């Protein structure tokens with residue numbers, strides 16, 4: 001949406017906040033996101049000389065993640081999304097579905113914070129399976145292990161799940 005509206009990162013970096021917010025209005029919280037996007041793009045340009053994250057592919061995963069976490073408004077999930085989906089690094093983003101399903105399955109304690117969940121789940125998933133784990137856990141959370149009324153009676157994990165309602 002952003003690129004089709006503005007055509008380049010450089011144009012977005014110099015666009016008024018209101019125009020960026022309008023272009024991303026369907027996602028909600030558009031003004032907050034627009035401010036962050038503009039800050040991030042300008043910070044990357046100030047540090048690197050241009051607006052590109054290609055150099056991150058030359059760093060190891062933890063160095064690349066440290067860089068991303070220093071950008072305004074970027075947390076564990078966003079950093080790992082960039083690392084996994086744009087750079088092909090085996091870093092696991094934990095969204096609300098993965099967080100909920102992992103707790104129900106007993107992969108993490110129910111009191112675990114979202115930040116800690118990233119570390120604990122990353123340790124349990126082999127690097128070669130991070131992408132599939134991410135996709136399947138989200139799919140399972142959306143289609144079966146709903147936030148309300150999980151469908152345990154048709155869940156393939158029910159025999160091994162400590163939270164199964166069957």
Ligand code: SF4
Pocket residue numbers: 101104105144145146150151152155156157158161162163164165
């Ligand atoms: S058995 Fe129920 S609580 Fe456990 S993963 Fe399946 S749907 Fe979720």
